[in-house]
Amino acid sequence: MTATHEAPSASLPRIFQVWFKLGIQSFGGGVATLALIQRAAVDDENWVTDLEFTRYWALCQIAPGINLFALTILIGRKTGGALGILAALAGLLLPSITITILMTAAYAKIRHAPATQAALRGILPATIGLGLVATIQIVRPLAVAARKEGVDTLIVSGVALIGSGAVIAVWHLPVIFALIGSAVLCALHAWVRSLRRTAES
């Protein structure tokens, strides 16, 4: 039984309204927005259970692109089928896209002003620092999991990470080589590892 066959559990205007409110409130990036969505979908609207939400979020890590979009799509489908997906995405995106475009347009107008340049010399390094935070947050769970699995996984993970950087920095190859090379390496290692474990037990 998949979610597709379940009866829609909310009206389209209601779905749009809830996601629109989330779209306006979602200042502060992914973690803050995720918490907002959880409160709205699980606690306030009873659209999904706690367990469903956790499973959805785990699956969203595998989907390409922005994880929050994928989560919106899954919850949207649960609540209103194909139209529910559209209502949820439109509600989430309409306010945030509009504000992003307006902010960029305003910035483009004043980008050459001396004050803007001075502010940017502060903002740009801060953006890079915050980008490092995002990077560390991705690495940390991976590193913890690899250490638990053993030295071999730790070494393979290190090779994948540093190798990918080297492919770009030293050999100037297209990024896709780094991504696929690293993914295939880790897939093969995980597979061989599980085969060996079944053979042992």
Next chain:
Amino acid sequence: MNPLTYFLLALKASLLSTGGFGNIPSLHDDLLSRHWATERNFAEALAVGQISPGPNGLWIISLGYLVNGVPGALLSLAAITIPPFLILGVEWLYHKTKHHPAVEGFVRGLALSTVGVFAVVLHRLLSDVGFNARTLLICAASLAIGLSRKVPVVAVLLAAAVVGLIFR
């Protein structure tokens, strides 16, 4: 700039990555080699994306605008909206295969690679802004404050802007 090519490059970058920042390295590579965007454009778009509401992945909307105005922003929007729909296939596959070890390894490899490549890109953005004591101090301070998770991102960026304005 060719709009269709831009859309396809953005779509490729998003399809082959996870998370809102995963598409940066590939797009950075493709747009810079075609001279359609500058290092500075990427840093600017990332800054706007951090300040504006919605997922951080919306930075690419800002980049699209800087590169090609409102049409560019809408092309970016289309390019990042399509890939997450593959979640429907992922969920279906999940019900079929549950957990095959190779699948988990593949996903982990993608994530690790994104991080390695992203580190290189951040280094290039930083050298574009210019290596000096102030830049590195602001970068390190925002990293430390960001890791503590106690201060909203917008507040960190506003504080950095003020520092930039005061210490010209």
